[in-house]
Amino acid sequence: RAAERAQPWARFSPELDITHNQDTLELLAELNTALASNQLSLHYQPKICLLSNSVLGVEALMRWQHPERGPIPPGKFIPRAEHSTLIDQLTAWAIDSALAQITQWQSMGIQLSVAVNISTRNLLAPDFADTVLALLEKHQVDGALLELEITEGAFMLDLDRTVRELTRLSNANITLSIDDFGTGYSSLQYLDALPVSVIKVDQSFVKSLSKTSGSYHIVKAAVDMAHNLGMQVVAEGVETKTAYALLSDFGCDIAQGYFIARPMPADQFNSWYQDNNGRFRPE
Ligand code: C2E
Ligand code: MG
Ligand code: MG
Ligand code: MG
Numbered sequence: 001r002a003a004e005r006a007q008p009w010a011r012f013s014p015e016l017d018i019t020h021n022q023d024t025l026e027l028l029a030e031l032n033t034a035l036a037s038n039q040l041s042l043h044y045q046p047k048i049c050l051l052s053n054s055v056l057g058v059e060a061l062m063r064w065q066h067p068e069r070g071p072i073p074p075g076k077f078i079p080r081a082e083h084s085t086l087i088d089q090l091t092a093w094a095i096d097s098a099l100a101q102i103t104q105w106q107s108m109g110i111q112l113s114v115a116v117n118i119s120t121r122n123l124l125a126p127d128f129a130d131t132v133l134a135l136l137e138k139h140q141v142d143g144a145l146l147e148l149e150i151t152e153g154a155f156m157l158d159l160d161r162t163v164r165e166l167t168r169l170s171n172a173n174i175t176l177s178i179d180d181f182g183t184g185y186s187s188l189q190y191l192d193a194l195p196v197s198v199i200k201v202d203q204s205f206v207k208s209l210s211k212t213s214g215s216y217h218i219v220k221a222a223v224d225m226a227h228n229l230g231m232q233v234v235a236e237g238v239e240t241k242t243a244y245a246l247l248s249d250f251g252c253d254i255a256q257g258y259f260i261a262r263p264m265p266a267d268q269f270n271s272w273y274q275d276n277n278g279r280f281r282p283e
Helices: 002-006 008-015 022-036 074-081 086-107 120-124 128-139 152-157 159-171 189-193 215-228 241-250 266-275
Strands: 040-049 055-066 070-072 113-118 146-151 175-181 198-201 232-236 254-256
Touching: 022 055, 022 074, 022 086, 040 086, 040 266, 055 074, 055 086, 074 086, 086 113, 086 120, 086 128, 086 146, 113 120, 113 175, 120 128, 120 146, 120 159, 128 146, 128 159, 159 175, 198 215, 215 232, 215 241, 241 254
Parallel strands: 055 113, 113 146, 146 175, 175 198, 198 232, 232 254
Antiparallel strands: 040 055, 040 254, 055 070
């Protein structure tokens, strides 16, 4: 106990993959405390159907309000947590909270799906699919209302195992999507090998989308390719009316971005949703 107080990060060390500096060890110890003491929350960003302009669901994005240091963005702590088993607890917490939110909305008469980001490292935990399925059972939520967004990077870790875990989730009607498509270690091979049904085109291609941008042809080709594979396409980082209109012309299925709304705490999302009657007017 005394040793643990003196070196609060010590309990992580057996499970750490890489040598960390003191900063990272402290951050991970604080993140462990954050999990146990309500410093984490989810913000929700709407996803809009480009055919009907209706809100189909939301992406859940993790927020950490540190008692002394204020808000710490996920880009700062998720990549570090991914090098320790703490990422498994963070993901389980996020899915648990997202499912609780789905039932909360259902009690208000609102039917929305929630997409949770997962790390490819999660897919290597032997009980990942079991954990997710148990959480669906706990909340009595239909798998069809849950989506898992996987960032492409680490599929290579163990493809067979990844396919096995993902297939169990897909059999439970959970939607699986590839996040940040077109960046990182992305390989087109995975589109065929994995039971994914959605690609999220990375925001770097979408942000500055116009008829004269190079991204125009990339996004258009990604939409055509995905549709030929029987998959749906989400464009993230939609910041302008021009991008929204072009994506709609391309036949892109779903749009998400600051042009529509920023990620919001649940109560703020609820006001936004009710003010807009569950629809977005791109005017
Ligand atoms: P992501 O999954 O690609 O999420 C989209 C990010 O883009 C979010 O940043 C969102 O706030 C931001 N965004 C949305 N629309 C726009 C836009 O129009 N313009 C711009 N400039 N940005 C936009 P955020 O919330 O900072 O999250 C960053 C990344 O951290 C996420 O990227 C995701 O990879 C990771 N992350 C967030 N929450 C979780 C989580 O619960 N678990 C895991 N494993 N990763 C998470
Ligand atoms: Mg995402
Ligand atoms: Mg992601
Ligand atoms: Mg992304």
